Amino acid sequence: MSKHASLQRDILILNLEQQLENAAKKQFGKPLARCTDKQIYQVLVGVTNDLLSVSEPCAGEKKVYYISMEFLIGRLLINNLINLGVYEKVRAILEKHGRDLAEIGELDTEPSLGNGGLGRLASCFMDSIATLGLAGEGVGLAWHFGLFKQIFKNREQRTAKDVWMNADSFLRRTDTTFDVFFGKKKVTARMYDMVIAGYDSGVCKMRLFDLESVDESLVKRGITFDKTAVKKNLTLFLYPDDSDEAGNLLRIYQEYFLSSCAAQLIMQQMREQQYDYHKLPEHAQVQINDTHPSLVIPELIRILVEHKAFSIDEAIDLVSDVCSYTNHTILAEALETWPMRYIKKVVPQLVPYIRALDERVRIRFDNPKVRIIDSKQRVHMAHMDIHYSHSVNGVAALHTEILKKTELRDFYELYPKKFNNKTNGITFRRWLMLCNPELFSYLTELLGKGFHKNATKLKKLLDYENDKKVLDRLAQIKQHNKVKLAEYIEEKEGVALNPDSVFDIQIKRMHEYKRQQMNALYIIHKYLEIRRGKTPKRPITFIFGAKAAPAYVIAQDIIHLLLVLQEIINNDPKVNKHMKLVMVENYNVSYAEKLIPACDISEQISLASKEASGTGNMKFMLNGAVTLGTEDGANVEIHSLVGDENIYIFGKRADEVIAHYKNADYVSRDFYRNSKVIREAVDFITSAKCLKAGNKKRLTRLRDELLNKDWFMTLLDLEEYIRVKDKAFRDYEKRTAWKQKMLVNIAEAGYFSSDRTIRDYNRDIWRL
Numbered sequence: 001m002s003k004h005a006s007l008q009r010d011i012l013i014l015n016l017e018q019q020l021e022n023a024a025k026k027q028f029g030k031p032l033a034r035c036t037d038k039q040i041y042q043v044l045v046g047v048t049n050d051l052l053s054v055s056e057p058c059a060g061e062k063k064v065y066y067i068s069m070e071f072l073i074g075r076l077l078i079n080n081l082i083n084l085g086v087y088e089k090v091r092a093i094l095e096k097h098g099r100d101l102a103e104i105g106e107l108d109t110e111p112s113l114g115n116g117g118l119g120r121l122a123s124c125f126m127d128s129i130a131t132l133g134l135a136g137e138g139v140g141l142a143w144h145f146g147l148f149k150q151i152f153k154n155r156e157q158r159t160a161k162d163v164w165m166n167a168d169s170f171l172r173r174t175d176t177t178f179d180v181f182f183g184k185k186k187v188t189a190r191m192y193d194m195v196i197a198g199y200d201s202g203v204c205k206m207r208l209f210d211l212e213s214v215d216e217s218l219v220k221r222g223i224t225f226d227k228t229a230v231k232k233n234l235t236l237f238l239y240p241d242d243s244d245e246a247g248n249l250l251r252i253y254q255e256y257f258l259s260s261c262a263a264q265l266i267m268q269q270m271r272e273q274q275y276d277y278h279k280l281p282e283h284a285q286v287q288i289n290d291t292h293p294s295l296v297i298p299e300l301i302r303i304l305v306e307h308k309a310f311s312i313d314e315a316i317d318l319v320s321d322v323c324s325y326t327n328h329t330i331l332a333e334a335l336e337t338w339p340m341r342y343i344k345k346v347v348p349q350l351v352p353y354i355r356a357l358d359e360r361v362r363i364r365f366d367n368p369k370v371r372i373i374d375s376k377q378r379v380h381m382a383h384m385d386i387h388y389s390h391s392v393n394g395v396a397a398l399h400t401e402i403l404k405k406t407e408l409r410d411f412y413e414l415y416p417k418k419f420n421n422k423t424n425g426i427t428f429r430r431w432l433m434l435c436n437p438e439l440f441s442y443l444t445e446l447l448g449k450g451f452h453k454n455a456t457k458l459k460k461l462l463d464y465e466n467d468k469k470v471l472d473r474l475a476q477i478k479q480h481n482k483v484k485l486a487e488y489i490e491e492k493e494g495v496a497l498n499p500d501s502v503f504d505i506q507i508k509r510m511h512e513y514k515r516q517q518m519n520a521l522y523i524i525h526k527y528l529e530i531r532r533g534k535t536p537k538r539p540i541t542f543i544f545g546a547k548a549a550p551a552y553v554i555a556q557d558i559i560h561l562l563l564v565l566q567e568i569i570n571n572d573p574k575v576n577k578h579m580k581l582v583m584v585e586n587y588n589v590s591y592a593e594k595l596i597p598a599c600d601i602s603e604q605i606s607l608a609s610k611e612a613s614g615t616g617n618m619k620f621m622l623n624g625a626v627t628l629g630t631e632d633g634a635n636v637e638i639h640s641l642v643g644d645e646n647i648y649i650f651g652k653r654a655d656e657v658i659a660h661y662k663n664a665d666y667v668s669r670d671f672y673r674n675s676k677v678i679r680e681a682v683d684f685i686t687s688a689k690c691l692k693a694g695n696k697k698r699l700t701r702l703r704d705e706l707l708n709k710d711w712f713m714t715l716l717d718l719e720e721y722i723r724v725k726d727k728a729f730r731d732y733e734k735r736t737a738w739k740q741k742m743l744v745n746i747a748e749a750g751y752f753s754s755d756r757t758i759r760d761y762n763r764d765i766w767r768l
């Protein structure tokens, strides 16, 4: 930030109380003391916006554009106040008037701009780019209803539009508009800015583009709308149902809209700075967040050729030096391949460029598996990214190794130097300071402020591993967070929890590979044991939160099973003293902020090789939960940091799982036949008890799936999962040893700061 800007900001902060009073007077004609909570909220948004607008983003000769379909940004008010360094001051001012800032923060609506991990990561990166003072911008879309809102009815997931945009949102309209052409059809894109404050320093701008002609009234019931009315619907919903052609086409419209806006933004900034287009890579670096923005490659090439008189070969070379690609998943169904005829229909102007890129690949390499356009005329977006980027990265060490050895092996052989790993990270501002203020203050008291900006300094906590006072205080903070969460859940979900029970939590998107169904089978097993009189030493609370894609039937079935189990267990007087289950409704970032600090056991139980990294695992660890997990994604790195004593690892390893797929030799029914425990749990799904509370079709389909297919090998790991989880519950009773595990997890979490991740990206890829 420039000296002038930071001076202006300091002056504003110095007179903060006066600023707030003036704003209250101006907006509502009364002093702060007489404003309602809602009005105070509006005053705070206004003043925060003023503070943000005098802060300039870091200028630099070279800038990174982080292009992403999703930014799961979370509520912004409190985060911005913390990062701007005024949280305490505002809290104290409001306290004088008997108001609670935390309560006012609850009035903030959460921007609905993302699905899960990939979008949340992008947001952590915005925070770190701002904090580290790097020249960077996020580029995305301003989704009106974003991801759907989840509602439970009859123990099933229902979907509704998530109306989050309002006058108080941090979205700022700008005067910048771009024309986007779909063939000859023209639409107009308008740029909105969302400014993200870095901690104790700069800001980072997110450029979110919206369709000027968007029409919210197109949405009639729930989340249904005319998928073909592209001129009205393009920025309404994130990932609409893509189970039909109209849905797929809409996705390509959205992807090109994003890519075209990003390319035009880059070219506009190049022009404004009067930079030489021949030096594009020295001024612009583009990070392609999964394949969704991949069309930015042919689009930039097209602009250089058609509007800046470059030869196509020159343009290709330049753009390849600009772009880098991050892969976030190895699931085959998520690797985007689009039929050429779809692309022709949506953006015919890119077709010759995609063909040209493919031709060059065909000339250079014989291997048909590395082509961009395959024999069925399908365009492989990831292939285009890999050939025409200067860096390809995975998001955790194991994930990158699997990409190199298995999924992208043919490409790794062609370009070994392009491949690199960037283990994911999380921002400690939101995931410690904001969500767990008590732990944050205590750590600051104990370790000093060093770790605020250098997270690895958390390691100093290890000096206190045998200090009873410290261990007790950590446990006391955890207990306090559990009490708070129990109150919240009772109010919100109507389920009373016992804060003295062990809190075992699995929160993430609902997907078979993440194996919430395995956790459900454990819960059934425990339920049956308790019914037979084998009660646990201490009650257990199982908590889930997850949304399922509307078109993903089995995922809906798993949600249904969990809600049915919740009904049975919580109402069974013989059992509910010993265990409870709650599946929270509409799990989102704000809910995560309440759940994570209260967790004892963090469930990270994906089938090894399938979870690229996971980032929830890091958030839990930082907040003193102990991981129960497979050797998958970043769990592997967590394991090696904390050591065997401080994590519960089970299950087949990635190489064994990959071999099972290769040999097609996993037969779930064999596991069912050979184990009474498994049989009993699986059969319970369609027992009279479950059928009474649930939907026969869903429950039968789910049980059949486990018996006849079980693509993600639930039954393969189930027995070991039960054994290791039971051990974790037993160990929880060795209280001192458990508190030490908590301490070690917190101390070792520093590696997972997204500041480290962003420094790595910058050092190896962007070189700003």
Ligand code: 26V
Residues within 6 Å of the ligand: 115, 116, 117, 118, 119, 121, 239, 242, 290, 328, 329, 333, 334, 335, 395, 424, 611, 612, 613, 614, 615, 633
């Ligand atoms: C792809 C698709 C394609 C089909 C339509 C729906 C859909 C929705 C999302 C995606 C991409 C999902 C990729 C993703 O979120 N990956 C997650 O990325 C996290 C950040 O790197 C990582 O921690 C998680 O392990 C990984 O699953």
